[in-house]
Amino acid sequence: MSVFDNSAFLNHESVHFFADQSTGLQAIIALHSTVLGPALGGCRVVNYVDSHEALEDVLRLSRGMSFKNALAGLELGGGKSVIIPPKDWGGNPRHNGSDRAELFRAFGRAVQSLGGRYIAAEDMNVSVEDAENMALETDYAVGLDVSHGGMGDPSPLTAQGVFLGMRACVKRALKTDTFDGVTVAVQGLGKVGWRLCEDLHAAGAKLLVADIVPETAARAASLFNAEVLDTDAIVVAKADVFAPCARGAVINEQTIGALDVKIIAGSANNQLSDDALGTALLERGIIYAPDYVINAGGVINVAPEAKGKVNHEWVNAKVLKLEDTVGEIIDESISSNRAANDVADEIALRRINDARASGRSWQSPLARKQALKQTA
Numbered sequence: 001m002s003v004f005d006n007s008a009f010l011n012h013e014s015v016h017f018f019a020d021q022s023t024g025l026q027a028i029i030a031l032h033s034t035v036l037g038p039a040l041g042g043c044r045v046v047n048y049v050d051s052h053e054a055l056e057d058v059l060r061l062s063r064g065m066s067f068k069n070a071l072a073g074l075e076l077g078g079g080k081s082v083i084i085p086p087k088d089w090g091g092n093p094r095h096n097g098s099d100r101a102e103l104f105r106a107f108g109r110a111v112q113s114l115g116g117r118y119i120a121a122e123d124m125n126v127s128v129e130d131a132e133n134m135a136l137e138t139d140y141a142v143g144l145d146v147s148h149g150g151m152g153d154p155s156p157l158t159a160q161g162v163f164l165g166m167r168a169c170v171k172r173a174l175k176t177d178t179f180d181g182v183t184v185a186v187q188g189l190g191k192v193g194w195r196l197c198e199d200l201h202a203a204g205a206k207l208l209v210a211d212i213v214p215e216t217a218a219r220a221a222s223l224f225n226a227e228v229l230d231t232d233a234i235v236v237a238k239a240d241v242f243a244p245c246a247r248g249a250v251i252n253e254q255t256i257g258a259l260d261v262k263i264i265a266g267s268a269n270n271q272l273s274d275d276a277l278g279t280a281l282l283e284r285g286i287i288y289a290p291d292y293v294i295n296a297g298g299v300i301n302v303a304p305e306a307k308g309k310v311n312h313e314w315v316n317a318k319v320l321k322l323e324d325t326v327g328e329i330i331d332e333s334i335s336s337n338r339a340a341n342d343v344a345d346e347i348a349l350r351r352i353n354d355a356r357a358s359g360r361s362w363q364s365p366l367a368r369k370q371a372l373k374q375t376a
């Protein structure tokens with residue numbers, strides 16, 4: 001199949017393939033849209049079966065970033081990048097030799113060659129140190145440590161956004177303003193899930209938890225008085241809220257019929273294995289906070305860095321707004337009887353199309369000149 005016929009290619013502005021012989025770099029950068037601003041999105045390293053799988057992944061993810069950034073009200077477009085690990089990394093995407101730094105520097109040069117149309121950040125198997133190696137070669141890498149002029153770890157902001165978005169759902173489904181006595185099943189106790197548990201526990205929620213690392217789950221049990229469940233059992237556990245904070249596609253053909261909650265609100269990306277499942281959730285009376293809306297705290301946190309700034313106040317104010325944004329999408333979903341993810345996609349697309357139609361596009365020469373004046 002040709003690249004242009006790939007259904008995930010839909011409306012991408014461009015796709016760039018990079019190879020560097022000396023470091024073994026093989027990478028793809030996909031730019032879905034630069035209408036609202038330079039395309040910002042993470043870079044991931046994954047053991048793909050082949051380059052076709054890598055292409056499919058980067059296309060799907062970059063389109064998602066356009067929607068996420070538009071809905072969060074950021075002056076940023078959407079893009080994403082993937083790196084196929086070199087053969088001599090022995091299939092380990094977290095390979096930690098000195099050649100790793102060289103590979104990320106080569107990737108930084110690739111990013112630089114796009115002249116600012118793409119801004120890279122961390123994603124799966126890419127660390128702050130990797131981003132800092134990219135930044136040695138490009139002006140367009142973000143997600144740097146505070147000590148290097150960055151905004152620091154985005155996870156606490158992501159967790160806060162999930163907490164607030166979940167509260168918007170609880171208000172609507174359970175008709176209460178507090179988490180007192182609300183049962184929340186949290187799958188994944190990593191950087192986001194753990195922080196979310198801390199906040200929910202402090203707010204009086206009863207927690208059910210699961211993690212593939214038994215010690216982590218046991219620690220949550222003792223600290224948060226949580227009940228530990230098996231990693232699959234948690235998906236279909238009886239609770240008020242299910243919070244997927246581990247991996248994608250947990251809502252799928254196999255699990256949807258067995259869900260026993262009133263709300264799904266968590267940080268994991270691509271929670272629905274298929275967009276159509278949003279309608280199935282609506283029909284089952286389950287409120288779904290679209291993943292890319294509720295987990296936007298992380299990208300909001302790096303947005304100032306994309307403009308070469310550090311601005312924690314702006315980030316905090318913007319993350320607080322996520323409660324209203326999630327609430328408005330749920331209200332529109334209920335009143336129009338449409339899936340919440342469809343409502344969110346429509347708002348995001350409208351913002352992009354309106355900017356293009358009204359000549360406010362970042363790509364327009366006038367908008368670029370104005371942006372340059374502002375930075376001068």
Ligand code: NAD
Nearest residue numbers: 154155158188189190191192211212231246267268269298
């Ligand atoms: P993380 O790697 O720190 O944590 C993931 C946790 O999930 C780990 O504790 C891991 O042991 C556990 N886990 C893995 N598979 C599991 C399974 N099948 N069942 C139960 N637990 C499992 O990741 P994170 O930064 O906390 O992110 C969590 C999710 O949120 C990811 O899907 C990520 O893409 C998404 N997300 C994170 C951020 C952020 O700011 N960190 C922003 C947006 C989206």
